[in-house]
Amino acid sequence: MFITFYFSNFLFALPVEDVLEIKKSAEITRVPLSPSHVEGIINLRGQIITAIHLAKKLGLKFDEKKNGYYHVIVKTSQEPISILVEEIGDVISIEEKDLEPVPDHLEGIDIQYIKNISKLSNRLLIVLDSESIKK
């Protein structure tokens, strides 16, 4: 089972077991001097969590969203992180055989954070690697 979400017309997915929760907009405190893809920190019930801007991380072209991002809170081997996305999609299931390896090149996206791709009936699904995306 995968949770899907959108950014800049790309459809992304993460395994359901890697996602702790999804939060609709939270106040982001900016941390000056931090890497550009780090949007800031949020207060998730007392825990301070780093918010990563997915488009900046993956090098996507994007328009600045006006009314806040969704936070996909992802479990990693160390601390949970929040991945900022534009829209949340459906929960879908994909069979193992439909997961394809990452091609050498994908237009407009940095492939090092991608684990698999899958060709859905109407579009391409990009499965993120939750371990490398946290870096």
Place this chain on the structure above:
Amino acid sequence: MTDMIELDDEILQDFLAESKENIEQLDEKFVELEQDPTNKELLSSIFRIMHTLKGTSGFFGFTTLQAISHAAEDILAKLRDGVVSADQQIIDMLLKATDYIKAIVASIEKEKKEPEDKVYRDFIKVVREFADNLGKESEKNHEGQDRNENNIPKDKAENTKSAHNKDTQKQDFRKEEKAPVVHLTDTHIKVDIGLLDKLMNLAGELVLSRNRLVQIANSLNDPEIISATQRLSLVTTELQEEIMKTRMQPIGTVFNKFPRIVRDLSRVANKKVKLTIEGADTELDRSIIEAIKDPLTHIVRNSIDHGIEPPEERVKMGKPAVGHLLLRAYHEGGQVIIEIKDDGRGIDIEKVKEKALQKGLISEAEANNLSDREAINLIFKPGFSTAEKVTNISGRGVGMDVVKTNIEKLGGSIDIQTEKGRGTTLTMKIPLTLAIIPALIVSCHGQRYAIPQVNLKELVILNKEEIVKDVQVIGDSKFYRLRNEVIPLFYLEDILELPEQNTKDKMSIIILNSGLLEFGLVVDKILDSEEIVVKPLGKHFQGIPVYAGATLMGDGGIALILDVVGISSVLDIKKGETESIKHEAKDITSKGDEQFFLIFQISEQGEHFAIPLALVARLDKIKSKDIESVAGREVVQYRGYSMPLIRLDQFMPVSPLADKEEYNIIVFNTGGRDVAFLASHIVDSIHAYFELDEELYEFDGVLGSAIIRGHTTLFVDVFKIIEMYNPDWFKRYFSAKLCEILLAEDSVFYRNLISSYLSSFGYSVTTAKNGQDAWNKLQQYDFDLLLTDIVMPEMDGFELSFKVRQDERLKYMPIIAISSEDIKKSSDSGIDEFVPKLKLERLTGAIEKALQKRLKKAA
């Protein structure tokens, strides 16, 4: 005497607690060993436990315990060395030994002595024999595998016999002796520190939620809700306090180890030391107690090894033969202060400098110009150790730098005060707990930041007029004059690399001290002081030194916690440019504001000029249309007076002053009036001293030149220029008598500057480049007055004055010292008067006074 008994009891309790913990582990480890007989690591850890037990029981004179653990250790040694491998029999024997040990420990705990039953003595024999037999068996093993078979029946027989014996014995003592062990553990349970941490964090959260709720309740103004939240509030506070307490321990648990340490150390070092402990019941967070143990031990070692003198030396100095060491802890302002004070010889600052020089930590030039405080702080530099020879006690590779870093890691600070011959006091300031700290909340660009109170010195809020008056802008840097100090200012928004905002009418400055560097941090607003719960930041921020973490505020928002030490390290990097100049120009750092040079130009492409900032009264700007020409001289109406303006290009062969609409003016107040140089722009201020080249630009008005940031920079002789502008400038105010002055000063720059300044008053000045040179000149010529620097090569100012005072012909000669050295020292060295370098206005006064005094004396 009572102290000693209490101490013994304390040590005994420690021993019992440790032993019980170790023995608990033994059972488990033996079983593990049985399954994994070749596990070397496991074997070594068991061996260590048994070895410790043997050693400590011997120390207390528990002979039975010692004998059993000794035998067990022997068995383990054979296992460890691979002589035999752990089989069931051996493990059985070891477990039995452990059972006996347990019973003995229980008995000691209950009755403060070992049990005297015969069963124990019997068991000693059994286990001893078993251990020895293992040896024999192995010897035979060496002789040949075949014979093993012959041995087995014998061993087996013995083992069965002893095992049988013990079975019955075990039942005996289990009934009587095992009970106390159980009894003693049931009032205390072991709790994982991690769990306590988590409780602590949750309590912190609860406090924050409570704060939020109280805010809401107050705004709703419903009496029922208010009273309910008040109740919740109380319980929350109490809960938090209690949870804090679970982690609190009296500092005595560390302090109480010191009577023994001090005794042993002083014996080894052949010194007599009396230790006084105060405030042992002061409570601190457990993790902090753990963390200060080593730094504290190191400092105490240093005190005994380097601080306190041998008894003979002390008596010679009129001190009691027995040295005194004080360990004191107390609470102050949410912090725990720990003092380690000795009445020893103090830290020899000169030796510290020498050592730092030898080790290449500082340059010779730096050494000459360090203040005492800065010099003492050298001992915190990595790679420093004051011991002339590395002794057994100190100098084990752990330096004071490690002590300092460890204390700082805890959010604490460390400070040294020392007085030669009187002793040294080290003061550590440590937060009560790592989790909750008092902090100042400030804002910058609409976000809140928390600054730990530890580093806070004072808060200053300046209004518009005060900013003009007390803040000097020099190049890109700003300085604030706080009383007599010049403090560099840094904007938080610059440090955080945020866009610059419009300057406001008010300036909020937080004066911070990060150990060596004192600086003012300019923020948008100072909000409040609050207790904050420190939360770590994620790994994405770990490379950023300016943050110490984050905290949640009452309204659910987040404030970043600033790390003052980290900020000052960032500032160091930003100062890097200046640092590199220091290297190329062989910098001599001097003290206070004297080390700042103002660099300016009078035309875009023209020369760079340098003036000591201390001579400058003000920096300002004027419009060129405001410049009036009066009788061929330019003046400007400034602060209600006509102030003369000087164009440098009229007095020296340099490129002409640029035509501009607005000029910078550098205002000097000298000879009782203001006078200003016109400059096209101010380049920068530089915090350094430069080795001057006197020969390259040899004309009046220039003291010398140096290369600064790739530009040849002329050091302007301010007084000479003013005199050239108006030869009567100074004479109008002072009636200088013809008087021969000898000036001893090693720095070319100061020598020329002071000499020129005094000449402008009509004094006749002869210069000498150090104390020895001055002494030679004193022998050859007659002088009315000696003006001397203190820190000079070959012969310093103190030695020179001392020699002058000893000399029959010269002993009444007035001596004025020009230096920043401590005034106190001058009283017994024969120096009449002390004048800080570059406070030259005071120099003429001092000279007049000294000359008059001499006249009186002569009369």
